[in-house]
Amino acid sequence: xxxxxxxxxxxxxxxxxxxxxxxxxxxxxxxxxxxxxxxxxxxxxxxxxxxxxxxxxxxxxxxxxxxxxxxxxxxxxxxxxxxxxxxxxxxxxxxxxxxxxxxxxxxxxxxxxxxxxxxxxxxxxxxxxxxxxxxxxxxxxxxxxxxxxxxxxxxxxxxxxxxxxxxxxxxxxxxxxxxxxxxxxxxxxxxxxxxxxxxxxxxxxxxxxxxxxxxxxxxxxxxxxxxxxxxxxxxxxxxxxxxxxxxxxxxxxxxxxxxxxxxxxxxxxxxxxxxxxxxxxxxxxxxxxxxxxxxxxxxxxxxxxxxxxxxxxxxxxxxxxxxxxxxxxxxxxxxxxxxxxxxxxxxxxxxxxxxxxxxxxxxxxxxxx
Amino acid sequence: xxxxxxxxxxxxxxxxxxxxxxxxxxxxxxxxxxxxxxxxxxxxxxxxxxxxxxxxxxxxxxxxxxxxxxxxxxxxxxxxxxxxxxxxxxxxxxxxxxxxxxxxxxxxxxxxxxxxxxxxxxxxxxxxxxxxxxxxxxxxxxxxxxxxxxxxxxxxxxxxxxxxxxxxxxxxxxxxxxxxxxxxxxxxxxxxxxxxxxxxxxxxxxxxxxxxxxxxxxxxxxxxxxxxxxxxxxxxxxxxxxxxxxxxxxxxxxxxxxxxxxxxxxxxxxxxxxxxxxxxxxxxxxxxxxxxx
Numbered sequence: 001x002x003x004x005x006x007x008x009x010x011x012x013x014x015x016x017x018x019x020x021x022x023x024x025x026x027x028x029x030x031x032x033x034x035x036x037x038x039x040x041x042x043x044x045x046x047x048x049x050x051x052x053x054x055x056x057x058x059x060x061x062x063x064x065x066x067x068x069x070x071x072x073x074x075x076x077x078x079x080x081x082x083x084x085x086x087x088x089x090x091x092x093x094x095x096x097x098x099x100x101x102x103x104x105x106x107x108x109x110x111x112x113x114x115x116x117x118x119x120x121x122x123x124x125x126x127x128x129x130x131x132x133x134x135x136x137x138x139x140x141x142x143x144x145x146x147x148x149x150x151x152x153x154x155x156x157x158x159x160x161x162x163x164x165x166x167x168x169x170x171x172x173x174x175x176x177x178x179x180x181x182x183x184x185x186x187x188x189x190x191x192x193x194x195x196x197x198x199x200x201x202x203x204x205x206x207x208x209x210x211x212x213x214x215x216x217x218x219x220x221x222x223x224x225x226x227x228x229x230x231x232x233x234x235x236x237x238x239x240x241x242x243x244x245x246x247x248x249x250x251x252x253x254x255x256x257x258x259x260x261x262x263x264x265x266x267x268x269x270x271x272x273x274x275x276x277x278x279x280x281x282x283x284x285x286x287x288x289x290x291x292x293x294x295x296x297x298x299x300x301x302x303x304x305x306x307x308x309x310x311x312x313x314x315x316x317x318x319x320x321x322x323x324x325x326x327x328x329x330x331x332x333x334x335x336x337x338x339x340x341x342x343x344x345x346x347x348x349x350x351x352x353x354x355x356x357x358x359x360x361x362x363x364x365x366x367x368x369x
Numbered sequence: 370x371x372x373x374x375x376x377x378x379x380x381x382x383x384x385x386x387x388x389x390x391x392x393x394x395x396x397x398x399x400x401x402x403x404x405x406x407x408x409x410x411x412x413x414x415x416x417x418x419x420x421x422x423x424x425x426x427x428x429x430x431x432x433x434x435x436x437x438x439x440x441x442x443x444x445x446x447x448x449x450x451x452x453x454x455x456x457x458x459x460x461x462x463x464x465x466x467x468x469x470x471x472x473x474x475x476x477x478x479x480x481x482x483x484x485x486x487x488x489x490x491x492x493x494x495x496x497x498x499x500x501x502x503x504x505x506x507x508x509x510x511x512x513x514x515x516x517x518x519x520x521x522x523x524x525x526x527x528x529x530x531x532x533x534x535x536x537x538x539x540x541x542x543x544x545x546x547x548x549x550x551x552x553x554x555x556x557x558x559x560x561x562x563x564x565x566x567x568x569x570x571x572x573x574x575x576x577x578x579x580x581x582x583x584x585x586x587x588x589x590x591x592x593x594x595x596x597x598x599x600x601x602x603x604x605x606x607x608x609x610x611x612x613x614x615x616x617x618x619x620x621x622x623x624x625x626x627x628x629x630x631x632x633x634x635x636x637x638x639x640x641x642x643x644x645x646x647x648x649x650x651x652x653x654x655x656x657x658x659x660x661x662x
Contacts, residue, residue, distance in 0.1 A: 210460035218472040
């Protein structure tokens, strides 16, 4: 099978190798999910359900945005709440200081995204100079700086917080505009994640994830690429923060700059599949819905969080790479067994001794002229 | 002959260890130059200094007439200098073909060609390719950052190089699944994607079986015939002596001998420093702080 692909490649008709099949299946499935989500409020008018749905879709956008940076580049950020809070406070402060009321506040959303992106530039220029654990620690530190600032500055109103202007919408359909706005942002973000993954930019990000120094030695301008992804990710997260502020109705430092936000988006991405296009979306829809539902049903925050922790442990134990990659592998191997031969994506693994120094060579030397 | 690559009095210390001290060498345009020396003599450090992975304490590095001292790796690469690593480094979670598409094909080849101009007949050609050099230039589609990775011309070029090195069967496999020897071939192939005029190879024959060594040597000769300059660190003496036009011997971070293989082989300082003193060729994983970070 792989030989056939190689031959085709020689004539320049190479298809995207490996993930081609799942990438082709992606848009179809995504469209189906989008249609279901778009029709959801038509069939469900229960206020609790639609509230949960708004949160779930907002987090789908946030997790997907987080994944564009952290999933693709391998730089795990636990500071994205900085962008979320910046977006929320930008809308809050703008609405208060410019006395915008009602629907007008939505005009501030692009500003929320831009403010978050602007914060990401200096943040990234500092934090992206270091890698791995150090990077994670720096992002957490920057996060706490922002939370402290929100608590202590007068223009953020400190721990009093800022209340959102009242919307005179019908209570029965109050959630709907939020839902569709969030859905549009989530769909746009997932689409962007999909485009980036297939792009040269995305390939460079994934090369940085695998071996940043090697990538630099192949001409990849690592700092620009990482910073670009960081800013794009921040832009969307800020937008989500702005919508969230208006939906929840107030910005308080401990909720706008919430460490649980960072853990949640990371958990959602890990659950669904870090670095995949649809994994974080799936993770967010499942985890956020479950968390919101359990919080309401059990009326006990701790118990719902314990249950989620247990779920996380199960995922780590049985689906360590996330739901989507593991299921993808199961499907691939099932198909391969059906055809009675090794899947293309694992051609090398099928060879005796592949991966062991020395053992694989005779095969290699044998096939070259 | 002009020097494609010139190192002048480069000094580099890691803490108290003097990895390079006043090291100077020329790599002639179009040559295959060997760089040998005992373990810890500074060969890999010299590679790291040339390609921008380490900063020099003193001294200069020139690419032709251009000073490239302390330029970052991506700039050095864009100026037409590609390298492989002693412990082969590929992108394990990308497919083999994706690995081939990481290198920026256009930047490097353009710089490489303009740097050399007509003085050399080779570097802007596509080495082994039977197709003309036009295919790069012909692919002038939109190249924004969000353009799809690898246009048809890029893929064709990638597949040609995979065929050239003999691993085209594995194009769709994850690079992680390749054997050690195949990884060496992949690393060589993706460095060539960008058409570097100068290629630095760090132990291309290390840990590889004899028939594959022959294969690699033949590929290097073929690329050299098309005009590429090579600087090769290698402990396998048959490989070095058979392949290289010139050999430079390092010891304690400084050049102790340089010249054609036949002469260097007989030089008493070399026998003393290297051939006589060290017959443990293969166990060479720690060049003095050799900087695999």
